[in-house]
Amino acid sequence: MLVAGDEMGRTQRGNNNAYCQDNEVGWVDWTLLEDPDWRPLFELTSRLIALRHHHPVLRRRAFFSGRAHSADGLRDLAWFTPRGTEMTEGDWYAPAATLGMYLSGRDIPGRDEHGAPVLDDSFLAVLHAGADPVEFELPGAPWAQGYEVVVDTGREEQSEPPGTEHPAGTTVTVPGRTVLLLRVRG
Template sequence: TELTARVLKLRHAHPVLRRRAFFSGRAQAPDGLRDLAWFTRDGREMTEGDWYAPAATLGLYLSGRDIPGRDARGEPVTDDSFLAVLHAGAEPVAFELPGAPWAAAY
């Protein structure tokens, strides 16, 4: 289908979506930015308690910085960062975008 083709094209174009190593969830850079983070719909990073709260919406941040491995030229692999908003509710909801250090602009 057209959607499948678009998703495959997006994955092919972005190394962050086809990493060779699992995300660690730990800081990979001196500024404390992690390779993966989860957010509540009010834009704050999820706590352990949030995982047990009934919520139909969450955000998944994938950092395009510090991707493990090297490219064909031996250079560090970098890419755009992505925020995927996942919503399982029946009605639309607002989602507050996380601010710094996750993103300065969207």
């Protein structure tokens, strides 16, 4: 969740009730947009908002069911361990700092303004809360044949740019405290 100004470094000095203060703690300082230290955060936030706007699977109006909606057994939502395997009930009770979340773009409930089914790309989001890097094996068939990096919050200014492709089954290194969003290929 974002509070007005978070995208440009506005901190409210840690005050989570700044709405009730009519002073500089609660005011939005628009000059923060000009601060080069906060510009990358603003640009990342802008990219994420545009991504959500363009991909209905990232802004569903209905809850996921987790059940298969097609003959191939793929579900609208699936969870993965860093080993690239689907999470079992036991995995949910084991301490873990990393998991993958598959979002199917072909199982979006509802219809568009013309009455057609809503279809989109499918994505795998790798969520890593640990401080140290972790190896994550990208799930293979039937989930995907490959993946394309869309957002990598651990490498926004580093070497692996959006568009980098990885075959399914490949192990990728996910930096500490990172969200890696991958578009499913094939």
